[in-house]
Amino acid sequence: MGHFGTNYVAARTESILRGTLSKREVLHSVAVVVLLLVAELEGQVAQPVSQMSGNQSPSLVTLKLEDALTRAKANSPQFQAALMQLGLASEDRVQARAALLPEVNYTNSFIYTQGNGSTGVYIANNGVHEYISQGVAHEVLGFGSVPDYQRAKAAQALAKARAQITARGLVVTVVQAFYGLLAGQEKTLNTARATDEAQHFLDLSKKLEAGGEVAHSDVIKAQIQANDAQRQLQDTKLAEQNARLALAVLLFPNFFQDFALVNDLAALPSLPAQSQVEQLAMTNNPELHAALSALAVANKEVAVARARHLPSLTVDMFYGIDANQFATEDRNGLRNLGYAGAAILNIPIFSWGATQSKVKQAELQRHQAQVELSAAQRQALADFQSFYAEAHTALGQIDTLHSSADLAAESLRLTNLRYQAGEATALEVVDAQNTLTMARNAYHDGEVRYRLSLANLQTLTGTF
DSSP states (O other): OOHHHHHHHHHHHHHHHHTOSOHHHHHHHHHHHHHHHHHHHTTSEEOOGGGTTSOOOTTOEEEOHHHHHHHHHHHOHHHHHHHHHHHHHHHHHHHHHHHTSOEEEEEEEEEEOOEETTEESSTTSSSSEEEEEEEEEEEEEETTHHHHHHHHHHHHHHHHHHHHHHHHHHHHHHHHHHHHHHHHHHHHHHHHHHHHHHHHHHHHHHHHHHTTSSOHHHHHHHHHHHHHHHHHHHHHHHHHHHHHHHHHHHHOTTOOOOEEEEOOTTOOOOOOOHHHHHHHHHHHOHHHHHHHHHHHHHHHHHHHHHGGGSOEEEEEEEEEEEESSSSSBOTTSOBOEEEEEEEEEEOOOOOTTHHHHHHHHHHHHHHHHHHHHHHHHHHHHHHHHHHHHHHHHHHHHHHHHHHHHHHHHHHHHHHHHHHHTTOSOHHHHHHHHHHHHHHHHHHHHHHHHHHHHHHHHHHHHOOO
């Protein structure tokens, strides 16, 4: 049931025994306690306060954080676009590798020439009828072929790093939305308790006024507090609903909203030692991998551009029929099947400066990649120190926030007793109620803050 649930049960039980609650309030309190006990038996599945009074749909989907991440990856257009770019880069590498290997085709053609007796009028052809049916092996040997393949390989590594960046960024988004909704549900419950406390204080002040023990100003103050509590409850429910809608957009392609979250908000994971996390950041930082891969691509772009200055050799080998009859043997019994070869050496001489211009473009891109790599390295160091310090600070504050919530609950209890004994003012009671609500909400905000800081840290390190 949790620490706050236990306190709530104890407080409402005490109020029921004192007889300070109306029949409607008693029934509402009993219903809330029963729901808390059911949630405890079902494994701490957090339900929205707005659904507490209704029956669950049989199609209700219960999600853990891992389930939410899986669904978000399947429905995120940004992540799917990154996967598409990775797929395109992989195919570019396949095509660049294929360009290094001989290409084999089988060609068939027929050439007809105007006849002139036994020879053709069109002397460029080999006869009146020429049949060509042969296999062709084609290979281009150039100094730019290997760098071009290496460039495609580096581009694939770059696309992979960028996909990893997108995936880890999506994790941060889902963690924020997932635990933001859980915190919103807890805040709604806290505000509902505060509303009950405000109503209890209003009823108590009215009874004490009727007995001449307090002034009417206390009733007015209690009424204002009750009105504020009702308004805050409405705002909190609205914030919870908005958080649910935001998470539904991330997780479901059909905007499905009938889901519940497994509440592991209080089950905080540990934070590894800084040296361990730093080692992970040095080896698993996708931002650095992307910057290094971008520099590798730029280096290969320079090599490909410079290769345009160098000769290239094209080799073709032919085997098959190139004859006046479409047959393996001619009319005289001679064999038509045969082979031939051709080699072309292309030596670049003059291109009006176009080749050198491409080299300059590639060198400019390489310089920019070097600058971006240096910036990425500096930013990685700063991000690591900032994210780890944030996680360490957030974790260190959890116990303090929990203690403050406990102390605020005890303070409200004592202040109520002092007020009934005539030793405290209405302002003190109202202040204690507000302090308790703020302390509980701050505790849940602290839990979300730590979860989010871990997700940000793991964008540099990967899962630990």
